[in-house]
Amino acid sequence: MIEPPRKAAVNVAQIGTDNISQGDKDSLDKASRMQLQWNEAKCKNMDLPEGYQTVAVLIIKWCEELDELNCAGEVKELDALFVNEFKYETQIVELNDKQKPQLQLNHAISGFSVRHNSRNNLMIVYYTGHSKFHEATGLLEFYASNERKFKNARAYWNTAETSLIGDVESDVLTILDTCFASNLQKNIASPGRCYELLAASHFNKPTSAPGPKSFTRALINSLKQLLEESKEHGFTTWNLVAQIASQPERQNNPPYMVDRLRRWDRRIRLAPLDSNPVKRRRSLAGTQSNYYLTLEFALNLPKEELDSKQIESLTAQLPQAFKNADIILRDMNWLELRTPTLHTDFSRVVLLYSNVSNYVKQWRRMIKKDETTQSVKRRHSESFPESPDISLKRVMSQDARNGENHVVLKLLSPVSDDSSQSLPHIEGCNFSNRSDMDVE
Template sequence: NATPESFKSENDEAQKRASEMQLWWDEAIARKMNIPDGYHNVAVLLVKWADNLDELGTREETEELRDIFKYQFHYETQIVELNVASKPQHQLNRHLSAFVEKHDGPHNLMIVYYTGHGIYREDGKYLQLSAYVNIFFSPISCGLVKEACANWNKAEEVLRDDEVEGDVLTILDTCFSSNLAKSGREDVRTYELLSACGFDSITEGPGENSFTRALIDALKELLEKYKDGSFTTFHLNQQILLNPARRSTPSQLWYRLRHHERHIRLAPLQPAQNRLRKPSLPRPPRGYLTLRFALRDDTLNQQQIEFLTQKLSDAFKNKALVGLHRIDWLGIKPARSTHFGRAALALYACAQWKKFLNKRRQEKKE
């Protein structure tokens, strides 16, 4: 009998296969169609509280994570600190708006990381970011101060806005960060949330058992494994889950704009001059053509994907005729077996069995 554990294991394996197929497709189609592979630019915004408010003491891990993205992935990075000189909500809104304005683009990825306290407010259905557990109490001044908190759902709207063209990855190292996953909507771009813990759960603060520590270690390990190649956010989350320190508080990966099953791909960027060698894509597409291929199997191996991408790229050599920009992998799903289909299959099997038995009887008579 199937158990929840066996179902989860099968689901994990299916997601792993899907992620591998996406990687094979993306790399092959870019090569065959001579279009840029991966993102043209990637920028990272790391958000923390000012040191005099930061009850958790997140500076060391935040700076180490920044250095990984900056020096090993060659992403543009920036750390911003929230304080109470003005409303933290206004500061967070301003930082995110400026970040999107500067780094948005159809071939870009924007990563937003937050570390600090968080609490899910059931009354307002939003995730509240805060500098310390008691938002009215400052460990420095030992008195009442302006509320050191901000509504993440409000601030996040700039990342989810229809005008945004780039992909987005938010990484939230805070308690209750998965409670956000309920509000996804459809879009053609990819927006994922990597949260430190599951629904209604809390997570460890900075230290050897923290989510950020596991994230840093996972990024280093995947860089070593894939070298200059790419890996998906699914691979990243799986690597974090393998960390023994995180077994009791597993991280979660969610789609924030649900339209397809594409994962964001991470890879070290080449120097800027190398990224400009291949012709950049023209203006963003105005339409998407959806086709459905009925296949024999519910998975494809790398050789089959190489064959498909080659044939499709050959078929669209005259890209200007239809204005083709690219061919994206959106996923492969098992075909649904209807009651009629199962009944027909059973009847066919019975007929074949009867045919076999009749043949055996005939052979015995002879």
């Protein structure tokens, strides 16, 4: 059975500022604003600390002898910003070639996770340096230098990332100032938390080395600007992406954000921590929950947002409703506000997965089978405003550029070998990385 798609204001799993419309940007701004308002009102009405109990930052770079890009200056400045302005705990790990770098990277990530893993914490992992993406395996490889004598100074990010995806309970923000980081498109089922990856550039694109045009320079400037504008209640990662993209030096190479867990449009919130840890500490009763309840409310709204008064009222009255029902409420987090999607119940739907080149060949063979090529072209134009070559280019997804190009066609009926029949009507098409065929 094919489930109706869930439609948010924009595809929140993958956000790149140069491939979404102004309307989508406005929707993301509204979603971010509602999330911040909900968090502020909820914490006030439930007497909860606003924000994370602890935020820890792990900064990974290559040691000075191997650091071909000379990242030390920007790393030092970023580290100072997190410590002095955001009050975050930081740790800098320098990979070397005296021991296997993969083991060093794995150890750094696992040790960092052991020290800071908690449902009330945020872990930030930052890397700067060279990298390359292996299309055949889907692996992102960090390396120190292009010199052959340092050829063993390399490690795979995917291997080290495993514990951040499957083992920790904290929210995680990974920031990769390296080439091709946004190629990591494989998403994982969500365990009910946030894990976002902020890449320096878009799919298959390099990024600038340390200097005035680097991603880290834009990141530092953007963090300072957002901190000045929203110091009290903070900002979301969407606000950060938009701010980085607005920097003049990055407008031709904007960042890209991927939700590695791909579920809701809740974004990680960044804000300075209270210098008094007692004020950030939740009571023991407030941290332990043995069940999570997810409710979906169908609303009639004049516009696609809740205003501050509505949010204030809901966050005040919902806890009281749980109290009246004799249920202990620990927390209530904003997940998403989306619009419903109408779903057509087709009597016959065929999902056909095939390679793009094979599809073009099949289309050409169908033309040759007809007695009159012109009549086939005329019938084809009635069903296809564009030729397959043009339409395929128009809808080509990022996965299609990896060489594993697959097209999904939703047809009212299967394609017949009988050339006397008119071409089937295509309801819609999009790419998928699946290689099999499902028929309902």
